Amino acid sequence: xxxxxxxxxxxxxxxxxxxxxxxxxxxxxxxxxxxxxxxxxxxxxxxxxxxxxxxxxxxxxxxxxxxxxxxxxxxxxxxxxxxxxxxxxxxxxxxxxxxxxxxxxxxxxxxxxxxxxxxxxxxxxxxxxxxxxxxxxxxxxxxxxxxxxxxxxxxxxxxxxxxxxxxxxxxxxxxxxxxxxxxxxxxxxxxxxxxxxxxxxxxxxxxxxx
Numbered sequence: 001x002x003x004x005x006x007x008x009x010x011x012x013x014x015x016x017x018x019x020x021x022x023x024x025x026x027x028x029x030x031x032x033x034x035x036x037x038x039x040x041x042x043x044x045x046x047x048x049x050x051x052x053x054x055x056x057x058x059x060x061x062x063x064x065x066x067x068x069x070x071x072x073x074x075x076x077x078x079x080x081x082x083x084x085x086x087x088x089x090x091x092x093x094x095x096x097x098x099x100x101x102x103x104x105x106x107x108x109x110x111x112x113x114x115x116x117x118x119x120x121x122x123x124x125x126x127x128x129x130x131x132x133x134x135x136x137x138x139x140x141x142x143x144x145x146x147x148x149x150x151x152x153x154x155x156x157x158x159x160x161x162x163x164x165x166x167x168x169x170x171x172x173x174x175x176x177x178x179x180x181x182x183x184x185x186x187x188x189x190x191x192x193x194x195x196x197x198x199x200x201x202x203x204x205x206x207x208x209x210x
Contacts, residue, residue, distance in 0.1 A: 050181035052111045059173045059182065061113070063189065064104045066169065067097045070162050073155075076143040080151040083205050090155070093163075093196065100189070107181075152205040160200050167193035 081087045139158040146154040170189035177183035
């Protein structure tokens, strides 16, 4: 029994190790979990899924679509990232959001609301509204076409917009969330993405407004 519980917690611990390591390398501080550290999501299989419905389902679907987009962005060309602090932060974002998406999908399946088919609009890299005519360049296409010499700055610009959006979505839902579990997820997303934006804008490669 003890071994089974340990096995279930092991993936979450690995994710936490990645995130804590990112904060250590980015800040140069001792390895302590600070408020700016994105905490790990609830581990899968730790108990019965929460009862979720209404606006909580809409939030989970919207946030999951947004996070899946973030994962596409950070995985476009990680080998082009040159700055070690940016590389570490990107790895932490990948690990954290992979776990959050898996957990949200589990909750949606338990609620009988598979997240597929939900449309989620994404703004242009400059942060404006989506161009219905398709005039604004898609962030993923922009990154694919960016050479190594300018990739770090381009990735930071795209990620700042993306993570600010995520923090805004989560912050807006915190006040109206019905499920305490979903409210806690929204709180953690708001805090971690806000911290990530700060770290991104402090990088020497950043060419975006803080």
